[in-house]
Amino acid sequence: MYIRTLGQSPYQSEAAARQAAQELFTKYESDCRGIDVLKRLRKEKHTAYDEALLLRRRINELPKLYQDKAELDRRARIWRDSPEKNRVFSDPVLERRRIAEFVSRTGALAPEAYRIELAKLLVRLGYPPNYYLRDLNSELRRARCEESVNNLRFAFPCGGLEVDDPKAISGQVADHYLRTELGITLSNQKIPCSVSGRRGFCDVHFPHGITIRVNFSKVPYMLTAVQVAPKVGPLREYSYSCFGRKVNLS
Incomplete structure (x- = not known):
């Protein structure tokens, strides 16, 4: 269903x-x-x-x-x-x-x-x-x-959080990217967002100058993440769903 x-x-x-x-x-x-x-x-x-x-x-x-x-x-x-x-x-x-x-x-x-x-x-x-x-x-x-x-x-897979609270989703996507691509776990410091529909993104800033950019251009199908600082990392696309405010990525 x-x-x-x-x-x-x-x-x-x-x-x-x-x-x-x-x-x-x-x-x-x-x-x-x-x-x-x-x-x-x-x-x-x-x-x-x-x-x-x-x-x-x-x-x-x-x-x-x-x-x-x-x-x-x-x-x-x-x-x-x-x-x-x-x-x-x-x-x-x-x-x-x-x-x-x-x-x-x-x-x-x-x-x-x-x-x-x-x-x-x-x-x-x-x-x-x-x-x-x-x-x-x-x-x-x-x-x-x-x-x-x-x-x-x-x-929507996340019940409208894609629009209501892009910061919350971006933080979880960036945490997942850090663990799977860089093999580390850090606490994000700030998450400035510039999101209007499918245009825009959130930059999730971590210690050591690491920044992960989460893009919403492919919702409601995919969430996109890429490392943009201190160097450019691989672009990853995730299918997603939510349980409450917890984002599940695959």
């Missing part, structure tokens, strides 16, 4: 599964071009399936969210622009009644009430309550990118 995407039956051949993963990765590269935020916006842990349902709802309902926000903005402007709210009674009870009557009559929203109502709209679509919305087109692009990334979690 082979990998599948959300809502699909298991593929009947490895070739079909690989082709589906390839198509998903191509879509990810298209949807996420120029998008710099790929991580989940929420702190809670959700399954990839739950995340997929949420992101699909977000994409479908974002235009309505902006319409609702525009209405909140209109009501906030009533509060901001009306001098009536600035009249103050010495009796606090009368003052509360006056404000309540003003709000009931005009629909005005005080700043705190505005924040509460906006937070409700945001949380419903899975945003943090204090999330700063950009324009609708930007948020739709971000949501489509997040949906594409989430879909990779169904179809």
Whole structure:
């Protein structure tokens, strides 16, 4: 039985599964071009399936969210622009009644009430309550990118870690390269990455000036590693899979 995407039956051949993963990765590269935020916006842990349902709802309902926000903005402007709210009674009870009557009559929203109502709209679509919305087109692009990334979690050998955490994968690939090609074991010192889809790489730096470059150009089929310092070593390609966050190479 082979990998599948959300809502699909298991593929009947490895070739079909690989082709589906390839198509998903191509879509990810298209949807996420120029998008710099790929991580989940929420702190809670959700399954990839739950995340997929949420992101699909977000994409479908974002235009309505902006319409609702525009209405909140209109009501906030009533509060901001009306001098009536600035009249103050010495009796606090009368003052509360006056404000309540003003709000009931005009629909005005005080700043705190505005924040509460906006937070409700945001949380419903899975945003943090204090999330700063950009324009609708930007948020739709971000949501489509997040949906594409989430879909990779169904179809990729490492459940999307190839995109979510290339440093973690690169460190393990470089450790394997050191053991099998150089016969040594070292602790990596830093892992700067420049990865955007299949373009880019991570350089894994070890003591003694040793640097192993891990390339993602052949995911979801292969991970590539080569020593680039202090001298150039052999290029190796590894088939890979994952168990949790542990990368298995062959």
